[in-house]
Amino acid sequence: MEQILTEYMPALLAGAWITIQVTVVSIPLALALGFGSAVIRMSDWRTIRALATIYVEIFRGTSELVQLFWLFYVLPYFGIRLEPFTVGVLTLGLNLGAYGSEVVRGAILAVPKGQYEATVAINMPKWRAMRRIILPQAIPLSIPPWGNLLIQLLKSTSLLSLITIHELTFEANQLNNDTFETTTIFSLALLLYLIMALVLTFCIRLVEWRFGSNMIQGGA
Amino acid sequence: MDMWDWEYVWDILPTLVLALGITIEVTILAFIIALILGLLFALMRRSKSLWLSLPTAGFVEAVRSTPELIQIYFLYFALPQYGIMMSAIMTGVLGLGVHYACYCSEVYRAGLDGVPRGQLEAAASLNLSTYRMYRDVIIPQAIPPMVPALGNYLIVLFKITPILAAIAVVEVMRQALNIGSHHFRYIEPITLVGIFFLILSLISAAGIRYVEGWLHHKFLE
Numbered sequence: 001m002e003q004i005l006t007e008y009m010p011a012l013l014a015g016a017w018i019t020i021q022v023t024v025v026s027i028p029l030a031l032a033l034g035f036g037s038a039v040i041r042m043s044d045w046r047t048i049r050a051l052a053t054i055y056v057e058i059f060r061g062t063s064e065l066v067q068l069f070w071l072f073y074v075l076p077y078f079g080i081r082l083e084p085f086t087v088g089v090l091t092l093g094l095n096l097g098a099y100g101s102e103v104v105r106g107a108i109l110a111v112p113k114g115q116y117e118a119t120v121a122i123n124m125p126k127w128r129a130m131r132r133i134i135l136p137q138a139i140p141l142s143i144p145p146w147g148n149l150l151i152q153l154l155k156s157t158s159l160l161s162l163i164t165i166h167e168l169t170f171e172a173n174q175l176n177n178d179t180f181e182t183t184t185i186f187s188l189a190l191l192l193y194l195i196m197a198l199v200l201t202f203c204i205r206l207v208e209w210r211f212g213s214n215m216i217q218g219g220a
Numbered sequence: 221m222d223m224w225d226w227e228y229v230w231d232i233l234p235t236l237v238l239a240l241g242i243t244i245e246v247t248i249l250a251f252i253i254a255l256i257l258g259l260l261f262a263l264m265r266r267s268k269s270l271w272l273s274l275p276t277a278g279f280v281e282a283v284r285s286t287p288e289l290i291q292i293y294f295l296y297f298a299l300p301q302y303g304i305m306m307s308a309i310m311t312g313v314l315g316l317g318v319h320y321a322c323y324c325s326e327v328y329r330a331g332l333d334g335v336p337r338g339q340l341e342a343a344a345s346l347n348l349s350t351y352r353m354y355r356d357v358i359i360p361q362a363i364p365p366m367v368p369a370l371g372n373y374l375i376v377l378f379k380i381t382p383i384l385a386a387i388a389v390v391e392v393m394r395q396a397l398n399i400g401s402h403h404f405r406y407i408e409p410i411t412l413v414g415i416f417f418l419i420l421s422l423i424s425a426a427g428i429r430y431v432e433g434w435l436h437h438k439f440l441e
Contacts, residue, residue: 061418065382065393070414073397073406077223151285158287162386169290176297183301186294190286197285 008175008185015171016192022088022157022167023200027150029093034100034146039130041105052101059098065159067091072163088160096153100146107142108134143211147204154193154200168192229408232399236409239395240416246313246391247378253317254377255370258324265329280322288319289383296387312384320377324370331366332358360439367435371428375421382413392416 040052059067068091075082082090111134119129161170172189176182264276283291292315299306306314335358343353382393390398396413400406 058414058418061421062414063379063382063393063417065380065385066410066414066417069393069397069406070410073400074410077407155285155287158289159383161289162383169287169293172290173293176293180297180301182294182297186290186298189290190282190294193286193290194282201285 003181004184004188007179008181008188011171011175012168012185012188012192015166015168015189016196018165018167019154019157019193020196022085022092022160022165023150023154023196025089026092026096026153026157029089030096030100030149030153031146033093033097034104035135037097037101038104038108039135041101042108042130044126055094056098056101059095060102064091064095064156065162067095068159068163084160084163084165087163088157088165092153092156092160095156096149099149099152103142103145103149104138106145107138110141111137140211143204143208147201147208150200150204151197154197158193223407225405225408228403228405229412232403232409233412235399236392236395236412236416239390239392242309242389243378243381243391243393244420246309246316246381246384246389247374249313250316250320250381251374251377253313254320254324254373257317257321259328261321261325262328262332265325266332280325283319283322284326288316288380289386291315291319292383292387308387309384309389312381312387312389316377316380316384320373323373323376327366327369327373330369331362334365335361364432364435364439367432368428371424371431374428375424378424379417379421 037052037055040048041056043049068087071082071087071091072084075087115133115137116129119133124133157167158169160167161173164170166174168189172185175185179185261276261280264272265280267273267276292312295315296308296311299311339357339361340353343357348357381391384391385394385397388394392413396409397406399409
């Protein structure tokens with residue numbers, strides 16, 4: 001018991017702190033890429049629409065770990081040298097942004113057609129219609145699926161242990177190699193992941209509750 | 221040095237394609253475990269006994285919200301300590317199978333719950349046996365809505381198999397890294413692996429859409 005408190009917990013908590021940092025930094029990137037590419041895919045300009053579609057298909061169609069290794073091992077060939085932390089955040093953000101793009105697109109398409117027709121009828125410019133009428137109704141619809149994606153993001157951070165980032169999985173593995181107290185160490189690590197997932201779920205519920213209902217009142 | 225060396229590509233392609241076979245094998249085996257174990261979890265969770273349904277619900281939720289990679293490390297290091305010897309590849313198949321069984325169990329649950337109550341009452345009023353009720357009424361209505369979700373998890377599972385590289389299973393990602401470190405050139409092997417995944421994901425997505433249409437036609441019309 002004492003060993004758990006003095007030896008294992010500090011290392012695991014240090015790892016969990018890195019996991020939290022990676023997750024928190026990746027979320028805004030994923031949200032920006034998801035909303036950005038979804039709106040771009042609705043645009044009339046064919047070239048950028050195609051570029052956004054290619055981005056989404058490539059990042060959804062290939063494995064996240066392949067993307068991680070590609071950015072980690074191949075970018076240096078192009079003279080781009082990034083810190084492992086940056087590579088990790090970039091991969092998680094780009095990957096989740098592609099999945100988020102589909103979520104946002106689905107939500108935009110779920111806004112009733114009459115709303116689009118009304119903006120056309122009052123001659124509202126397309127971009128303003130998107131910003132003032134469509135997105136405020138699409139965002140509340142997209143919150144629950146975004147919640148699932150963010151849990152997925154938290155789980156994906158464990159992949160970063162494979163590019164030498166000292167997050168929770170890396171620390172657990174390291175401790176296990178030193179002590180072979182496998183069951184204790186990995187149970188503790190899984191428990192920490194579970195707690196982080198519960199906290200994240202709680203935060204998402206909070207956003208759903210506040211943001212979701214307010215926006216619907218304001219939008220409709 | 222060229223940016224992209226075709227000669228190198230032709231040189232490593234056969235090795236990579238062979239390793240892709242391992243990836244596909246792992247995917248199929250793990251998915252079979254996920255389908256069978258998932259059904260078991262779903263039935264246990266629907267059980268009237270709280271001693272069965274609550275621990276199952278807790279287990280499913282805990283597995284679903286923690287990373288596959290650390291679960292697989294756990295199995296890989298802990299099983300031998302309890303005297304269970306398994307090859308790395310079988311450990312990986314088991315780990316992924318159990319993880320995705322938890323996802324599949326939710327799909328089964330939603331599918332079974334999705335059959336309207338009136339259908340069961342109608343079957344009861346027609347005095348159908350339980351077996352015939354499941355065969356002719358519940359299953360035909362429960363399966364078609366499950367197929368897209370299960371198919372989706374097959375693709376998710378396929379795309380997560382590269383994490384088995386971490387426990388030294390020589391699937392396609394591990395092989396690409398091995399080749400890369402041997403020749404000091406990563407760009408071609410890793411890009412090829414990406415292309416493999418892209419092609420196979422697109423093909424399986426099309427395949428699932430086809431099965432979906434076929435099932436809809438067969439059961440609901």
